Amino acid sequence: MMTLTRFAGWPVIAGAGLAGLSAALHLDRPCVVLSPTPLGEEAASMLAQGGLAAAIGHDDDVALHIRDTLAAGDGLCDRRAVEAIIGAGPSAIETLLDWGVAFNRKGSSSLDLHLEAAHSRARIAHVRGDGSGAGIMQALIAQVKSLPRIVVLDGVTLEHIHAVEGRVRGVWLNTGQFIPTNTCILACGGAGALYAGATSPNSNTGRGLAAAARAGAQLADMEFVQFHPTALDVETGGARSPLISEAVRGAGAVLIDETGTRFTDELQSRDRVSRAIARHRLEGHRVFLDARSGKTGKGLKQIFSRQFPGIALSCRQHGIDPDREPIPVRPAVHYHMGGVATDLHGRASLAGLWACGEVACTGLHGANRLASNSLLEAFVMGRAVAWDVNNGPRERHSCQDPSRPARLGAASFGQQMDKGAGILRDQDGLEALATYLTPLADRDDHALVGAAIASAALRRRESRGSHWRVDCQGATEAERFHFTLKDIGLQERSIVYA
Incomplete structure (x- = not known):
């Protein structure tokens, strides 16, 4: 060490x-x-x-x-x-x-x-x-x-938070090194890449969340995973899904299917547009974003590639010319x-x-x-x-070298997350996901975060915002859920030492 x-x-x-x-x-x-x-x-x-x-x-x-x-x-x-x-x-x-x-x-x-x-x-x-x-x-x-x-x-990257008697005393790094400190600031992104075909960077798998939870910190609202309505619907080979910005619809682009028919209000909140697209795809349709200047019901004010040059380049890399043809789109996990x-x-x-x-x-x-x-x-x-x-107290730091935690796994569960905790959820799918991931969570950070999402989604027996239970579509009294590892059947500070 x-x-x-x-x-x-x-x-x-x-x-x-x-x-x-x-x-x-x-x-x-x-x-x-x-x-x-x-x-x-x-x-x-x-x-x-x-x-x-x-x-x-x-x-x-x-x-x-x-x-x-x-x-x-x-x-x-x-x-x-x-x-x-x-x-x-x-x-x-x-x-x-x-x-x-x-x-x-x-x-x-x-x-x-x-x-x-x-x-x-x-x-x-x-x-x-x-x-x-x-x-x-x-x-x-x-x-x-x-x-x-x-x-x-x-x-x-941060691998573990070393806590003693309910207080941070240092952090372990992926290099095997240890920094003694009383002040750790997590700013390591979300958990979108736990899902297959997300728009998030592949490193955003929630390992910071897992480190915090294992050290005893509370988590909140874990069931709410936002799907962006319009990721580019192309094969990416497991890489991040290219995003078609919300601003494109704000500028006048419309959603159509393969027949050219509009089927939803494009400027609703993201959860509603994502569900509308998901349902339309389940009915056998393909979905496209028509952003051609002068060709849509509203029409963009200027040529797409001038207004959105980065997105146009991404489309062309996949053989799509958004100035002349509709862009194939699908929902994809975007934000937690x-x-x-x-x-x-x-x-x-x-x-x-x-x-x-x-x-x-x-x-x-x-x-x-x-x-x-x-x-x-x-x-x-x-x-x-x-x-x-x-503005806080500047404590003198003292910490004896701690035992090094064992390196935790980070397996891929993208298909299981998509199936069990996707846009449209039900009890059977969520229970299957939680049953699969929870036994793995002691030694795998990805399993820990996925199990937390599934457990929170099971607890919320209603449909609200980005959390849509097809078996519980009515909304109940609004309540936010805070919980620790004990609530998903694990022990707090669940760390195995090498």
Whole structure:
């Protein structure tokens, strides 16, 4: 074992997407950022096409944005979280502009704002058409590289959180090294890649969630898995599914089947559009997004490839010309509303552990995330975590070298997840999934997170937002579920030592 004494006592940020870099940049002390790939590669934030939602338009206000978020969340949003995070949208845009993010503008002054599904106003600030995530991240990466106090470890991930008597005392890395610290910030993304054909990076399998749960932290809302309605319907050979942004439908594209017939309202919330497409496909239809200029019922204002150059390139790589033909689409797992339960400072139930971004569950999204609220939450909550750490006590760190935990498995269960906990769920499928995964969860992180999703979905005997039980379609009284490993038949701090 090698203890990285150089970093002893430093905050360790697991993840280098928007949430992790926001936290690092807002901290007032040296910190370590664990990046599974070279900085900026493969982070989900880099892949975001639509942009960042904020109520900054002349016809918009924060109250409207709050209303839209609560409506999309289908009764399960934490209103305090919604008010705090949505209310911080304008200040987030100001900071990002100061940090060099080149949001698209109308003329020389006001920002060019897109409309997306379930938003009542055009409020999505974007960069280079459909390159928003990359544009924002590149500006933050430049800021990080300019600050010597931020040390980025490329190719390094968190494997275990070492907790003693309910408090973080260090973290184990995939390199076999140990960093003694009282401050661990999880910003390592969601669990979408547990499913087959997801839009998430292949590394987003929820291992940060598993590490937190094994250390004793509470999880919340694990049953709520959002399917994006329009992934490109092509064979990817197991790679990430290319995404067709919500903004394409916001710009006027329509959904049709192989007969050219429209079959749903394209600008409903994501869960409703995804279910409509799933049902239509089950009836034997293929589904397409018609984004040809002047050819649809609404019509795009300009040629598709000019408005969405990145998506057009992705389509052409698969032999599809979106300027001249409809784009074949299907729903695909895109975002996990559940995660490590936190308060509005990003604090988890385990002392010394914070979480922000998709790995966290603040209650902002409720049962269904409103489009483009995720980048806003990532930036705002990364900042909130840093401010909380900055204002907390600076404890002198002391930790004896602990025993090294055994390396846990990470098998692939994509087909089982799709079948048992997909868009349309029932008790038989969920029970089969939970029965299969739970015995494996002690030694496999993917099985642990999948079992948590299945168990939470079994507990929620209703249909709400992204969680749709075909055997329980009526909604009951809104309730959010928090739980630990004991609730899925495992022991807390379920770690086997080498």
